[in-house]
Amino acid sequence: LKNKLRELRKAKKVTQDELAVALGVTRQTINAIENNKYNASITLAHKIAVFFELKIEDVFIFYEE
Amino acid sequence: VILFMKKKREFKDILKMRIITYAVTLIIGVILIIMGVYQSDEVLSSFGTTLVLISAIMCIRIISIMFNKEFMDKMKISETDERNLFISEKSANLAFKIYGLTGAVCIIVLYATGKPETANIIAYSVCFLMILKILCYEILKRRY
Numbered sequence: 085l086k087n088k089l090r091e092l093r094k095a096k097k098v099t100q101d102e103l104a105v106a107l108g109v110t111r112q113t114i115n116a117i118e119n120n121k122y123n124a125s126i127t128l129a130h131k132i133a134v135f136f137e138l139k140i141e142d143v144f145i146f147y148e149e
Numbered sequence: 150v151i152l153f154m155k156k157k158r159e160f161k162d163i164l165k166m167r168i169i170t171y172a173v174t175l176i177i178g179v180i181l182i183i184m185g186v187y188q189s190d191e192v193l194s195s196f197g198t199t200l201v202l203i204s205a206i207m208c209i210r211i212i213s214i215m216f217n218k219e220f221m222d223k224m225k226i227s228e229t230d231e232r233n234l235f236i237s238e239k240s241a242n243l244a245f246k247i248y249g250l251t252g253a254v255c256i257i258v259l260y261a262t263g264k265p266e267t268a269n270i271i272a273y274s275v276c277f278l279m280i281l282k283i284l285c286y287e288i289l290k291r292r293y
Contacts, residue, residue, distance in 0.1 A: 104226075113232040122232050 086145045090118040092136050107131050160225045161215065168211050175204035245282065249275055 093103055093114075100118075104111040109128065116122035117132075124132065124144070133140045178200030185194025214221050227233060252275035259268035 108226060108229070110227055110230045110233065113230055116232055122235070125231050128231055 085123050086120060086147060087117060087124075088143055088145070089114070089132065092138070092143065093118075096136065103135070106135055160221070160228075164211050164215055164221075168208055171204040171207045171211070175201055175208070178202075178204060245278065248278065 093100070098106075100111045100114045104114045107114075107128065108131075113122065113124075113128075117124050126140075129140050129144055133143050136143060178197045181197025181200065182194050183197075185191065185197055214224055252271050256268045256272050256275070259265070259271065
């Protein structure tokens, strides 16, 4: 599972801290998602998509093995 | 706003519950110290002292958090953060496995070195933990 979180965040000129506060998670979680170290839950993925006014599949890309 | 205030109050209630828990632990610690002094048992009194110290520190910490709005908000996020919960579950799972493995090794070593009583105590604790895990699994399986 890959994501475009970093690109979207930078395009919107939002810091990791600001995004974390808006989503109610820690900055470390945002960083881990951006670096593909942690896969966000469906709830958090939905929150992220709503924040960027996009669909979940526009933010997260699932690669079949 | 009402929902936010409700959530905030709920977290404050959680903190209050923690204070009560640590207060109970503190009382148990005091009882242990008194018992240790009366029975001249150093192990019991030192265990009680440790309990009292830890409980007192935790109580003071929680009370100071409750009076600091900024820190309380940070703590709330940190405690409800899904990655932190995920890491917590993973570490608990790993600790369980390590406990089982080290327990098994200790039991073998203790039996080999002629200390079956201690080995039995460890064996019982490992078995109890395993049974507890199976029970928790069966209960949670019905819930989810």
